[in-house]
Amino acid sequence: MRLWLSAAIALFICMPVCHAALMWKNPSVDLKAEAGASEVVTEYAFTNTGNASVTIKEITTGCDCTTPDIAKRTFAAGESGIVKVTFRLGDRTGEQRKTITIRTDDPANPESLLGLNVTIPQLWRVSPRFLYWRQGEAAKSQEIRIFVAGEKPQRLVAAEVLEGGVKAELREDVPGKAYTLIVTPAGTAVETKAIIIVRPEDKTLPLVPAIYASVIVDHPEKSATTEPAK
């Protein structure tokens, strides 16, 4: 009896002592993407500071755009490793906060959350990018604000309407920094789907994101494809 009791107590003592623990050197990373970059890559270094081995069972991310990579899964006591994470930028803009979850077989610390905060620079900020008028309503002008988000002022010189149906006038509010695009439909009797392209004076710069202006006509078939799920 005493032997069993001692063994149980010895095991109890060992549980907190014989453990694994992944210590992350920098569990939250802040990066700024280069202009024109398609991806950013970062590494999370860790060390198993426990005195038992630890196995990484799973690495999950909150976004298809974030791909984790690790060379091996099991790390002995004292061993270090790296989780490499590639973040595909796509058409993302502004502040991006992504989370990577590491699940291990360590019962004391089964889950670690890593943070990846990436700032993707924006040259232009447009709000809103879509204007619409309902069929038959007054053909009043609506406005769109365009800001030069970069540090250097950039002149916008022309607003070109593709596919017609609206008139677009560009007004400079703060030279090189802030503009207003005034959009007026020719009428609201017929369906209109216009795209407005705003061009910077410096032709080497990317265009301002496309702006959409529509006169919307209610079609019976439009709601037929959007029934609520019953």
Added chain:
Amino acid sequence: MKAIREAILLLLLAVVLGGVTRWIHPKPVRTQERTHDADALTIDDVSRLSTPIRWIDARSKAAYEAGHIPAALLLNEDSWEQLLPDLIASYAPDMTLIVYCDSNQCDASKQVARRLREEIGLHNVFTLEGGWQAWKAHAAEKR
């Protein structure tokens, strides 16, 4: 009696050693906590809506092609500029837009919903609680 005394002593020793261990190996930091999306609708919420619904799939093209909610439009941030015109062309002001990604573990639906509101200027934009996994489970229950 002696055994109980020894057991208590060993227990106390274990507690002391446990404290020392914790002091040497503090718990790794949890850097970011997931937050609840205040604009998320459940499947039941959606079924009670009286407005037309436009489902928007914020997952990757491969995931969308493998299966999606019927009539859902693909709109993700990988190809935002290329995919946006399809939504604009089919938009109706009385629509409710419901954006989904795979499950509660993904954030693509929140990001797409935020851009639709802030950048495009649309209203009535929500996300689907539980995403595609919740919708699949709901569809399986109905069969």
